Amino acid sequence: MPDSPVSPDDLEYRHVSGTRVIYRARQRRTDHTVWLGLALHLPAFLLSLSLVLAVALAFNAWLGVPVWLPTALWTASGVLAFHRPTEALLARHVLHLHRPLPAELTTLAPVWREVTARAGVDGSRYELWIEDSDDLNALAAAGHIVAVTRRALQDLPTSQLAAVLAHELGHHTSGHSWSGLLGWWYTVPGRLVWRALALVxxxxxxxxxxxxxxxxxxxxxxxxxxxxxxxxxxxxxxxxLPALPYLTAAVGRRAELRADAHAAGLGFAPVLARLLEQSIAEEDSHPDPARGTGRFPAASRLLSHHPDHRTRLHHLRKYL
Structure with missing residues (x-):
């Protein structure tokens, strides 16, 4: 099949059909950020467990339900993080995503196949989704969700879209996505109580x-x-406990840098660096009035789970 014309922005990326792809034997791993993140979620998990036990005791007193039954069901419910139908419900109703339209899939699917082929990963194991948003963004969630915003799909050159997808694939192959979902799920009871307290x-x-x-x-x-x-x-x-939000945010920032390193290892470092430079230039030309405001702006930065673009660009330099 002859190569199609490629724009200068796409020189780092070529999708060639019919290429033999060799999959890695071990397509997922867990890096240190996964275990650190789960360890930092442990206090919130214990709080949620105590709340579930309190509810179980109430059911035992009122209905005679064994205390261990609701507790065991809640503890085992974490396996739903890897259940495809449950993931679809999460994508639609929690993350507000939708399946790609045929025209969107025509653009997105070949790029995803190229990225996963470079990584030696079976891309068919993952589900592609679209977020209706004007931001240039993408996300990896649960065990198999990969999503890009509509603007990213429409505006990004193919090479930059591939670099963004390689970053999100890094979150999946390093275990960041499933561990983040487990941390979120097992803290739901505590957050519900916090919201109830906010109401009263x-x-x-x-x-x-x-x-x-x-x-x-x-x-x-x-x-x-x-x-x-x-x-x-x-x-x-x-x-x-007061330090936990800052430590959790620091681990989140480290996971983002690890995902950048994954994309760079697949050859997307120059493209990703150019995308970050464009984002920095856009921020400088159109500053956000809300950025850096507040009573403690330094603390707000420390609570961010994403490093700023300049920090990401600095860590990418060694791959260029």
């Missing part, structure tokens, strides 16, 4: 305003006593 917050504030100074003093003494007792019993581990 106005009422709690009104009650607190009407409390006397004596009541406030007794409450503070009780909280301080419980804090000291808990810290002694757990060797001070709860004191690390």
């Amino acid at each position: 917050k106005p009422r709690l504030v009104r009650i607190a305003r009407g409390a006397s100074i004596t009541a406030w003093g007794l409450l503070l003494v009780l909280v301080a006593y419980l804090t000291v007792i808990t810290a002694k019993a757990t060797y001070g581990l709860p004191l690390l």
